[in-house]
Amino acid sequence: MEEDMLNVVGIGPGNDGYITEVGKKIIAESDVLIGGKRNLEIFENFCGEKIVLGANLVEIKNYINENIEKNITVIASGDPSVYGIGKYLSKNVDNEKMEIIPGISSMQYMFSRIKVDMNDLYMTSSHGREPDFDYLLSHSKVCMVTDSKIGPREIAREIIKRDLKKTMAVGENLSYDNEKITIGKPEDILKIEKYDMNIVVILDDEQ
Ligand SMILES: C[S@@+](CC[C@H](N)C(=O)[O-])C[C@H]1O[C@@H](n2cnc3c(N)ncnc32)[C@H](O)[C@@H]1O
Structure with a gap:
């Protein structure tokens, strides 16, 4: 995995058995994990910093852009590009510094x-x-x-x-x-x- 990156990982419909191996590895290697409350709960053993994503989308976008040197992962339910946060982030974060890892959509x-x-x-x-x-x-x-x-x-x-x-x-x-x-x-x-x-x-x- 490259440094100075934002990863956006689709974590599937909810049961952790549906997260891809690639997604799991990226999450485990992250410094910061950002996601909805329900989604963050799946990663209770994650050792880094956790940030809850809710109505604070602009704040989160600013945080990501100001801390891009950290290894940040945003987790999204299902697939990030299916009515998920992928659309917003691809418009608001330097695409050169962002990877989207697909997940199984609901x-x-x-x-x-x-x-x-x-x-x-x-x-x-x-x-x-x-x-x-x-x-x-x-x-x-x-x-x-x-x-x-x-x-x-x-x-x-x-x-x-x-x-x-x-x-x-x-x-x-x-x-x-x-x-x-x-x-x-x-x-x-x-x-x-x-x-x-x-x-x-x-x-x-x-x-
Ligand atoms: C913001 S959309 C995210 C969709 C997601 N990106 C996907 O690919 O499944 C949230 C909506 O997805 C649907 N959804 C997501 N996970 C679900 C699940 N496990 N069971 C039923 N509906 C689900 C619900 O309609 C929920 O309101």
């Missing part, structure tokens, strides 16, 4: 679990935005990472409103011990009042 994990290929998939997110449901639901295969405002129930209602023939798959807590995958028509999805951290797959009934 999306890839989910498609393996439901045994559906990812070919021609439309990937999207509801984080901090109001989705254009007419556009989104015009695709025959969609996967959405969700937030607390727009999740499985809201998506189900939008499908019902348009009388579309779709099947949904909701993956909660993927790769964790309490993983739950629910597959059904939008009406079935609405029968469940509350979903934990999840992603949603929406498939045309005729693929």
Whole structure:
């Protein structure tokens, strides 16, 4: 590993068995580990400095740029380039001094679990935005990472409103011990009042 580097490591969907060997090695050799609280907890034996990443994105970016001589690693859930911090860091840190190490996205994990290929998939997110449901639901295969405002129930209602023939798959807590995958028509999805951290797959009934 080169010195004066920022490494951005994808740590997979959550279960530490899904972190790549390359990612593990880079993390172990780092001086500073930056990541969300839930992600940092996985590395309880990490000996260096830990910094929690939350709403302090600009502060973290400044810290990285001012301390680039340190061996800093930012950990990101899933893959950093799939609705993760990779986009922000690639725009705000000298790319010559940054490496992104891919991880298994929650999306890839989910498609393996439901045994559906990812070919021609439309990937999207509801984080901090109001989705254009007419556009989104015009695709025959969609996967959405969700937030607390727009999740499985809201998506189900939008499908019902348009009388579309779709099947949904909701993956909660993927790769964790309490993983739950629910597959059904939008009406079935609405029968469940509350979903934990999840992603949603929406498939045309005729693929
Ligand atoms: C900011 S996005 C990060 C996505 C991540 N970069 C990836 O490749 O999976 C966070 C969202 O990803 C989804 N997510 C990440 N890990 C998950 C898991 N283990 N189970 C279910 N959803 C997950 C949830 O929708 C969560 O709100």
